[in-house]
Amino acid sequence: MKSITVILTCFNRKEKTMQALRSLVEENKEIDFNFIVLDDKSSDGTVEAIKDLGYCVEVIEGTGDLFWCGGMRVGIERYFEKNDGSDCMLVNDDVEFYHGAVEKMVLLLAERENYVIVGATCDKEGKFTYGLRKHRDKRGIYLSYIEPNEDEIFGETMNANCVLIPNAIMKTIGNMDSHYQHSLGDLDLGFEIHRRGYKLISSTEYVGCCEHNSFENTWRDTKLNRMQRLKKKESPKGSPFKEWWYFLRKNYNLSIAVKYSLIPYVRILLSK
Numbered sequence: 001m002k003s004i005t006v007i008l009t010c011f012n013r014k015e016k017t018m019q020a021l022r023s024l025v026e027e028n029k030e031i032d033f034n035f036i037v038l039d040d041k042s043s044d045g046t047v048e049a050i051k052d053l054g055y056c057v058e059v060i061e062g063t064g065d066l067f068w069c070g071g072m073r074v075g076i077e078r079y080f081e082k083n084d085g086s087d088c089m090l091v092n093d094d095v096e097f098y099h100g101a102v103e104k105m106v107l108l109l110a111e112r113e114n115y116v117i118v119g120a121t122c123d124k125e126g127k128f129t130y131g132l133r134k135h136r137d138k139r140g141i142y143l144s145y146i147e148p149n150e151d152e153i154f155g156e157t158m159n160a161n162c163v164l165i166p167n168a169i170m171k172t173i174g175n176m177d178s179h180y181q182h183s184l185g186d187l188d189l190g191f192e193i194h195r196r197g198y199k200l201i202s203s204t205e206y207v208g209c210c211e212h213n214s215f216e217n218t219w220r221d222t223k224l225n226r227m228q229r230l231k232k233k234e235s236p237k238g239s240p241f242k243e244w245w246y247f248l249r250k251n252y253n254l255s256i257a258v259k260y261s262l263i264p265y266v267r268i269l270l271s272k
Contacts, residue, residue: 001032002106003086004164005079009038009062009071010093014046018053023097023208025055030103034086036078038062038071067236069176069185072160076175088170090186092130092161094210095121101207105164108204115199116169118155118190119162119207120148129212130159132202133190141252141260143187148205155200157190162207169198179246181236191251219264222271229268239264 006024010017025033035055039047040062047059060078062071072090079088087109089102105117120131132155133143146153163186165173173192176185194200215221219233232238241261248257266272 001030003032003034003084004089004102004106005034005036005082005084005086006089006091007036007038007072007075007079008091008093009040009066009068009075010042010046011040011062011071012042012044012046013093014042014044014049017046017093018049019096020091020093021050021053021055021057023095024091024102027097027099028102031106034058034084036060036075036082038066038075040064040066040071065236067182069180069182072185073176073178076170080171080175085167087167088165090160090163090165092210095161095208096210097162097208098206101203101205102162102164104205105203105207108201109164109166112199114169114197115201116158116166116193117164117203118158118200119164119203120146120205121161121208121210122206123211124209126206129210130161132200133157133159133187141248141256146202148202150204152201155190155202156194157187158193158200160186160189161210162203165193169193172196173198177250180243181240183237183239184243184247188247188251219268226268226271230265233264233268 035057037057038060041064050057060074109117118132121129123129128145128147132146134156136142136144146155177188219229219238234240245257245261248260
């Protein structure tokens, strides 16, 4: 039986977290799952509910201000410390996994060397939400999505809602970059995997349902006034200037960093 260490972070959404864990285990019975869960001080009983499941779970208590990237880094560091040789799966706790989805990813990976399998997710209507990504063109930073397929279309980066990474590759790539608090860490990690010469391909089918995050009440919400949008943009869950600049400078070049670091402020100024 294949052993996989699943790493996820959670905070105060018990029902979704439980659904993610249950669907992983119950719909993929041919896999021996071990979980590393970073709970960032949930107050809704998430930790107690996870422990009651009876799965092989190690729950790590966060500081309350780790956010997604910070929590995932703690979980990944623990994975390295355990060093049990199992492959690693990065997961979001809002994915409801389909029957046999991860088992199929494992089979796909077993037939290939130096590959990372990115699980594609969809919304309730069956439309793509997260997964493998590639640039629309060579001139900008905008990323198109690659729907699940059997054609082995290579991507350039990924959303880490469900990503299966071999142990050897994970140890070579290392942890998520510590510059990111909440977002961008998975895209940055995907670019690093691609730069190192490893192949990023999509799952052949949608692995689960995961609704797309709404722009409502974020810095992109045009219903908010300019000051509200600016504050949300510079908040940890927004797109803080230092993090966004660092991401652009690291993964692109200076001219792109200058251009695209200014665009969000122009959009806010013009209420777009």
